[in-house]
Amino acid sequence: MAGKIITISSGKGGVGKTTATANLGLSLAMLGKRVTCIDADIGLRNLDVMLGLENRIVYDIINFIEGRCRFRQALVRDKRFPELFMMAAAQTRGKNSITVEDMTRVAREAAEISDYVLIDSPAGIEHGFRYAVAPADLVLIVTNPEVTAVRDADRVIGLLEAEELAPAQLILNRFKPELVRRNEMLDPDTVIDLLAIDLIGIVPEDSMVFVAGNQGRPVALDEHSRAGKAFRNIGRRLTGEDVPFEALRKQTFIQRLFGSR
Amino acid sequence: MEETPITLKGTADGILLKPRSYVWATVLEALERALKEAEAFFRGSRLIMELDNRELTQDQLTSLRALLMQYDIELWAVLSENETTVRLVRSNGVLTRLPKDSEAKKSPVDVLPAEQQALFLQQTLRSGQSIHYAGNVTLIGDVNPGAEIVAGGNIIVWGTLRGVAHAGAFGDEETAICALDLQPSQIRIAGYIGRPPDTRRGSAEPEIARIEGGQIVAEVWGRRG
Numbered sequence: 412m413a414g415k416i417i418t419i420s421s422g423k424g425g426v427g428k429t430t431a432t433a434n435l436g437l438s439l440a441m442l443g444k445r446v447t448c449i450d451a452d453i454g455l456r457n458l459d460v461m462l463g464l465e466n467r468i469v470y471d472i473i474n475f476i477e478g479r480c481r482f483r484q485a486l487v488r489d490k491r492f493p494e495l496f497m498m499a500a501a502q503t504r505g506k507n508s509i510t511v512e513d514m515t516r517v518a519r520e521a522a523e524i525s526d527y528v529l530i531d532s533p534a535g536i537e538h539g540f541r542y543a544v545a546p547a548d549l550v551l552i553v554t555n556p557e558v559t560a561v562r563d564a565d566r567v568i569g570l571l572e573a574e575e576l577a578p579a580q581l582i583l584n585r586f587k588p589e590l591v592r593r594n595e596m597l598d599p600d601t602v603i604d605l606l607a608i609d610l611i612g613i614v615p616e617d618s619m620v621f622v623a624g625n626q627g628r629p630v631a632l633d634e635h636s637r638a639g640k641a642f643r644n645i646g647r648r649l650t651g652e653d654v655p656f657e658a659l660r661k662q663t664f665i666q667r668l669f670g671s672r
Numbered sequence: 673m674e675e676t677p678i679t680l681k682g683t684a685d686g687i688l689l690k691p692r693s694y695v696w697a698t699v700l701e702a703l704e705r706a707l708k709e710a711e712a713f714f715r716g717s718r719l720i721m722e723l724d725n726r727e728l729t730q731d732q733l734t735s736l737r738a739l740l741m742q743y744d745i746e747l748w749a750v751l752s753e754n755e756t757t758v759r760l761v762r763s764n765g766v767l768t769r770l771p772k773d774s775e776a777k778k779s780p781v782d783v784l785p786a787e788q789q790a791l792f793l794q795q796t797l798r799s800g801q802s803i804h805y806a807g808n809v810t811l812i813g814d815v816n817p818g819a820e821i822v823a824g825g826n827i828i829v830w831g832t833l834r835g836v837a838h839a840g841a842f843g844d845e846e847t848a849i850c851a852l853d854l855q856p857s858q859i860r861i862a863g864y865i866g867r868p869p870d871t872r873r874g875s876a877e878p879e880i881a882r883i884e885g886g887q888i889v890a891e892v893w894g895r896r897g
Binding site for chain 2: 563568
């Protein structure tokens with residue numbers, strides 16, 4: 412049976428799409444799943460660096476699309492999990508080198524050999540976004556508790572709804588409980604209420620995320636990181652497990668989340 | 673000429689234009705008159721042209737687009753049964769069929785004048801989405817920041833209005849905007865523009881906004897004199 416294709420998107424740049432893709436890929440691999448992560452941000456390749464696989468790339472997605480290599484050759488095997496693969500974006504080409512059909516073909520082929528295919532979408536709502544979401548069975552919208560990020564997430568959800576593409580779920584990233592307590596940041600209730608889609612996880616701000624990203628060792632691998640734990644929980648929720656939400660704030664919010672179940 | 677040269681009608685998909693006259697210059701003149709009359713309503717909307725079996729030329733299409741551009745209107749679709757016209761329109765990157773589920777296919781209620789018709793929607797109106805309708809608009813759901821409703825008549829939002837709403841876009845100052853929670857980025861009624869106070873009051877209450885004494889005034893529903 413073909414695996415599930417999940418695209419990670421956001422509209423706005425810099426909210427943590429690639430971080431989420433790398434961490435969810437590892438989280439699912441830690442659960443024993445076969446995972447392929449595809450970097451769809453052609454021209455601005457990042458996912459390989461975050462996963463610490465940069466120096467192992469031989470072929471990239473464009474090489475495969477143009478028939479210069481076989482599918483398996485374009486996959487880089489993870490150094491920690493033998494069932495985790497990554498397909499790199501081309502660094503020297505632009506987004507127009509890929510069509511919706513190309514990306515759909517790549518994603519379907521990856522789904523044949525994986526339980527989960529994660530596509531790291533480029534920022535924006537133009538062509539790159541469109542080919543990244545086209546093959547998706549599910550779109551994870553990453554946003555930060557900031558007005559601009561939420562506005563862009565709303566726009567993306569609207570586009571997915573209007574074109575009757577895949578259902579969307581929300582990851583609220585870089586959440587800072589202290590700032591919400593001081594009323595200096597949008598609180599999760601407000602964001603969820605506005606975007607009106609299902610929440611799959613809240614990831615707290617964690618300085619280890621940056622260190623880990625720079626070292627090619629995502630926080631999901633770190634037992635002690637709160638962000639890592641949040642990503643691992645999202646991974647488990649993706650597999651259908653019912654994982655309670657971490658108490659990030661006062662009890663009432665947690666109760667509200669579960670009141671509807 | 674016995675007949676009006678064009679008919680123009682607001683639908684949920686956009687403005688529907690049906691040229692009646694076969695003299696293109698007459699069609700364009702009539703369209704420009706209509707657009708000028710209600711510029712605020714048409715600005716930023718999109719237009720669907722429904723043709724009979726006539727053949728459209730590239731010059732005609734170009735001149736239509738040039739006129740629409742002046743009013744910031746997108747030529748979204750041209751519906752025609754003429755094959756030459758369909759090919760020409762497609763080569764210009766304009767739709768020749770409306771997407772499925774589109775509202776314009778359902779025949780609009782012709783018996784009522786446009787401003788008395790009503791559009792009923794049940795959805796979240798998200799950033800970047802806009803509704804232009806000649807009559808009244810009722811929405812069950814929220815209007816998010818960055819979304820807009822422009823109506824010839826009244827606007828009722830059974831939800832939170834955080835985006836932009838413009839009632840009475842043809843100039844009717846008797847229209848109103850109501851919402852369960854009225855916290856728009858801006859509201860307009862006819863030619864008036866209102867902005868909510870920068871500091872929010874406490875809890876959300878249903879409010880109705882109207883023109884009173886030369887400005888837009890919002891009042892909590894049920895607390896009127």
